[in-house]
Amino acid sequence: MIIKLSDGLDLRYEDFKDEGWRVGILARSGAGKSNLAALFAESALDDGWQVVIIEPISEWHTLKVVYPQVVVCGGEYADLPMAMGVEDLLIDLLEKSSASIVVNVSDIEEEWEQKRFVGAFLWKLYRRWQRVRRPILAVLEEADIWAPQMWSKEDSPALSRVSMLAKHGRKLGINLILISQRPADLHKSPLSQCNILFFGSFKSAQDLSPQQGVMWISKKLGIPITEKEITSLKAGEFIGWIKNRVVRFKARWRKTPHGGETPSVSLAPPPEELKAPLDEVRSKISELVEKRKRELREIDRLRRENEQLKKIIEEYERKIEILKTVKEIPLEIKAKLDTIKVPIQTSPTIRLTSPLMAEVPDPVRLCPHPGAYDVYSYLSKNKGWKKISEISSKTGLSVNRVRRVVKYLARKGVLNVRWGSRGGKKYPAYVRLKS
Structure with missing residues (x-):
C-alpha cells in the first residue's frame, strides 16, 4: 500500500x-x-x-x-x-x-x-x-x-x-x-x-x-x-x-x-453482500437492547423495593429505641434511688442526674432518628458545648446518626448548635442543650 x-x-x-x-x-x-x-x-x-x-x-x-x-x-x-x-x-x-x-x-x-x-x-x-x-x-x-x-x-x-x-x-x-x-x-x-x-x-x-x-x-x-x-x-x-x-x-x-x-x-x-450480516447484527443488537431494558426495569424495581424495606427497618429501629428507653428508665431510677437516702417526710421530688421520662421533651421522644434519648441524656449530664465526635464516642452512636438527631432536635428548639462548613456544606460541629 x-x-x-x-x-x-x-x-x-x-x-x-x-x-x-x-x-x-x-x-x-x-x-x-x-x-x-x-x-x-x-x-x-x-x-x-x-x-x-x-x-x-x-x-x-x-x-x-x-x-x-x-x-x-x-x-x-x-x-x-x-x-x-x-x-x-x-x-x-x-x-x-x-x-x-x-x-x-x-x-x-x-x-x-x-x-x-x-x-x-x-x-x-x-x-x-x-x-x-x-x-x-x-x-x-x-x-x-x-x-x-x-x-x-x-x-x-x-x-x-x-x-x-x-x-x-x-x-x-x-x-x-x-x-x-x-x-x-x-x-x-x-x-x-x-x-x-x-x-x-x-x-x-x-x-x-x-x-x-x-x-x-x-x-x-x-x-x-x-x-x-x-x-x-x-x-x-x-x-x-x-x-x-x-x-x-x-x-x-x-x-x-x-x-x-x-x-x-x-x-x-x-453492498448486497453485507445486507444479510448487517440484518443479523441489527437483530441481535435489538435483542440485546430489549434485554438491557428488562434488566434496568428489574434493577429499578429492586431499588424501589429496597428503599421501602429501608424505611420499614428505620421505623422498627425507631420503635425499638422508644421501647428500650421506656424499659430502661425505671431501672435507672431504681439504681439511683438505691444510692440515695431520702427521709420519708421530705418532698417527694427527687432530682436525678439523668432526665426522667416525664422531663424528656416531646421532640426527643418523638424523634424519627434512633438514639435521640441517648444524645439528650448525655447532654443533660454534661453541660456546655460538646463535639459531635465526643457524643458519638460516649453514646456508642455513629457520627452520622448523632448528626441526624442533632439537626432534628435543633429544628425543634431543643438544642443550640454551632455550625461548621466544609466544601460549601454546613454541618453541626458543637452542640448543647438549650437553656
Whole structure:
C-alpha cells in the first residue's frame, strides 16, 4: 500500500512492514488532522484493508460516500444502533465480513460509560485479532479522551488498551492512528510508541509547552524542530517525523467529504453482500437492547423495593429505641434511688442526674432518628458545648446518626448548635442543650 501524502511525498507500507504503522497526528482544531488521517483510511480501503474508527461525535460517516462497505454504528448516520455490550457483535462483523466500521459513541450518555465501551471494544479487537491476523487500520479520534495524561480509575480500561495496541498491535496486523488537538493531555506512553509523527499548527502555550506539549515530545524523541516552525504552519501543512527524517509538506485533499464541514451528503447504501450480516447484527443488537431494558426495569424495581424495606427497618429501629428507653428508665431510677437516702417526710421530688421520662421533651421522644434519648441524656449530664465526635464516642452512636438527631432536635428548639462548613456544606460541629 502506498499513501500519497502530498506531491512528491509518498508513504509505503512496505517500508514499515516489520514494525507496522503507529501514527500520531497532532494539530489544533481546524489545522487538517482529520483530512490527513483520511488519506490513510482511504488508501487502506482502496487496498482492501479493513478500517475501524472510534469517534466521540459524527464525522467519519462521509467515508460511505465512496466506500459503501463502511458501516456506521451509533450517531445520527447509524446503520446499526449503539448500545453497551455490542462490542462482540461488531468484532464478529469485522472478522466474518469485508465491512469496515465507524464506531460513534455519542449515543452512550455518560462519559465514563463511553470510556468503558472503548476499552472493552479495543480489548476484544486485540483478542480476536490474535487469531485473525490480517491488516486493519484502527483510528482513534480525540485520542486524549481515551488515553489522557492525567487519568483516573474510570480512564484506566481505555488507557490500558490504547497503550497495549500501541505496543503490541503491530504483531497482529493492527495499525494504529492517534489523533489529538491537545498533545499536553494525551498520555505519553502510547504516543511514545508512534514510529510516524505529524505535527500541525499550534498556537497555545499549553499545547506548545516544553513540559508536556509538542516541544516536550520533540525533545523526548529527539526530533529537531523548533517552536517557531510549529507556530508558522498554516492549515493543512504538517511537519512529519518519518524514518528519523523531518519533512515539511502540505497534505493533499481527501477523496471523501469532511464530515465536520459538510452538513449534508448522499451516503451509499451497504453492498448486497453485507445486507444479510448487517440484518443479523441489527437483530441481535435489538435483542440485546430489549434485554438491557428488562434488566434496568428489574434493577429499578429492586431499588424501589429496597428503599421501602429501608424505611420499614428505620421505623422498627425507631420503635425499638422508644421501647428500650421506656424499659430502661425505671431501672435507672431504681439504681439511683438505691444510692440515695431520702427521709420519708421530705418532698417527694427527687432530682436525678439523668432526665426522667416525664422531663424528656416531646421532640426527643418523638424523634424519627434512633438514639435521640441517648444524645439528650448525655447532654443533660454534661453541660456546655460538646463535639459531635465526643457524643458519638460516649453514646456508642455513629457520627452520622448523632448528626441526624442533632439537626432534628435543633429544628425543634431543643438544642443550640454551632455550625461548621466544609466544601460549601454546613454541618453541626458543637452542640448543647438549650437553656
